[in-house]
Amino acid sequence: MTIIAFSAGLAVFAFLAGLLGALTGLGGGVVIIPVLVLLFHVDIHYAMGASLISVMATSTGTTAAYLREGYTNLRIGMFLETGAVIGAFVGALLIAFVSQTFLTLIFSLVLLSSAYLTVKRKEEHEQYHQSHPWAMALKLDGTYPVKKQMHSYHVQHVPLALFIMTMAGLISGLLGIGSGTLKVLAMDQALRLPYKVATTTSNFMIGITAAVSAGIYFSKGYIDPTIAFPTMLGVLVGAFTGAKLLTHLRTRLLRIIFSMVLCFIALEMLYKVLSGEL
Amino acid sequence: MIAIKKMENAISWILLLGIFCSASMVLVGGILYLMQYGGENARTILSPSAALPTHLQDIWVSALSGSPSGIIELGIVLLVFTQIMRVGLLAWFYAWIKDFWFTGISLFILLALIYSFLYR
Numbered sequence: 001m002t003i004i005a006f007s008a009g010l011a012v013f014a015f016l017a018g019l020l021g022a023l024t025g026l027g028g029g030v031v032i033i034p035v036l037v038l039l040f041h042v043d044i045h046y047a048m049g050a051s052l053i054s055v056m057a058t059s060t061g062t063t064a065a066y067l068r069e070g071y072t073n074l075r076i077g078m079f080l081e082t083g084a085v086i087g088a089f090v091g092a093l094l095i096a097f098v099s100q101t102f103l104t105l106i107f108s109l110v111l112l113s114s115a116y117l118t119v120k121r122k123e124e125h126e127q128y129h130q131s132h133p134w135a136m137a138l139k140l141d142g143t144y145p146v147k148k149q150m151h152s153y154h155v156q157h158v159p160l161a162l163f164i165m166t167m168a169g170l171i172s173g174l175l176g177i178g179s180g181t182l183k184v185l186a187m188d189q190a191l192r193l194p195y196k197v198a199t200t201t202s203n204f205m206i207g208i209t210a211a212v213s214a215g216i217y218f219s220k221g222y223i224d225p226t227i228a229f230p231t232m233l234g235v236l237v238g239a240f241t242g243a244k245l246l247t248h249l250r251t252r253l254l255r256i257i258f259s260m261v262l263c264f265i266a267l268e269m270l271y272k273v274l275s276g277e278l
Numbered sequence: 279m280i281a282i283k284k285m286e287n288a289i290s291w292i293l294l295l296g297i298f299c300s301a302s303m304v305l306v307g308g309i310l311y312l313m314q315y316g317g318e319n320a321r322t323i324l325s326p327s328a329a330l331p332t333h334l335q336d337i338w339v340s341a342l343s344g345s346p347s348g349i350i351e352l353g354i355v356l357l358v359f360t361q362i363m364r365v366g367l368l369a370w371f372y373a374w375i376k377d378f379w380f381t382g383i384s385l386f387i388l389l390a391l392i393y394s395f396l397y398r
């Protein structure tokens with residue numbers, strides 16, 4: 001295979017990753033890493049470096065669009081990000097003391113149950129007239145567009161969401177993955193946000209989280225420009241396409257896509273544990 | 279409310295500008311790279327190479343010398359820098375509207391970003 005063919009093939013998969021990332025709030029690493037490792041036989045560290053580029057590009061491109069449309073809640077994003085950052089630093093310190101196999105097993109089970117909870121939630125039947133006291137103190141409530149009209153929402157269970165986010169940071173510090181999935185879940189299941197607010201706010205946050213790791217990957221030389229360039233350009237076109245699509249897609253469909261991605265990640269992790277790869 | 283909307287628009291513009299500059303550089307570097315090495319066997323890039331510049335100064339020198347991979351790396355550094363910029367802008371905005379809780383939160387995240395970026 002020539003380098004031109006490799007770049008073109010990778011750009012196509014990167015486009016799909018960007019599209020999926022923009023719609024689910026996950027950033028696209030879930031597509032990029034398996035494609036690079038299994039299909040193109042790239043070393044896992046370089047694949048993770050490319051995945052970080054993909055996450056930052058998706059986050060930057062989509063947030064520019066979602067902020068204008070009024071979906072992203074910046075205050076919630078910044079507030080929860082503190083939990084993730086603290087968790088990530090603690091995770092990096094704990095790395096020598098925790099069994100990765102055990103953690104991967106637990107995390108994959110959490111993902112499977114989360115996939116079920118995501119599909120089960122019917123936000124259109126929920127009515128909240130009051131916000132959690134922390135949400136009122138921190139002014140976390142917001143509005144979002146439904147058919148070009150702005151609707152307001154009330155934020156629930158803030159401490160639980162902060163706890164999940166700290167766990168998200170801890171797990172991504174220990175396993176190097178998983179922060180995007182738990183971000184969406186913390187906002188959807190704990191804060192009870194409208195789904196599109198949860199995924200778009202997650203898209204805002206993941207770029208910051210990825211930038212924290214990118215510095216470390218750069219210093220170790222794991223960001224290979226020749227892999228990163230088709231990845232970044234493909235992802236970006238996909239992310240812009242996804243951002244245009246999001247307004248028109250129904251929440252139910254987005255929930256189903258997200259749950260399918262969660263199941264895929266969970267099964268991949270379970271396979272790693274059972275096959276003794278970890 | 280109007281201040282918040284203006285702020286969201288400002289961040290949106292910063293992000294668009296950042297991604298446009300970064301993607302243009304990566305695109306130019308990518309085209310130059312493909313013109314030079316496009317016909318070679320991809321196996322050469324699929325095996326880890328040890329000679330990648332990891333310091334900002336080396337990346338800068340490499341990009342200025344016209345090296346395709348240097349230009350791509352500089353574009354990626356710009357992408358990381360865009361993330362730092364948006365948090366910095368938020369910190370400045372929350373300080374301006376005297377929301378000290380969120381100024382503190384933004385500064386904390388900004389410090390974590392800068393620390394990891396300069397971490398060696």
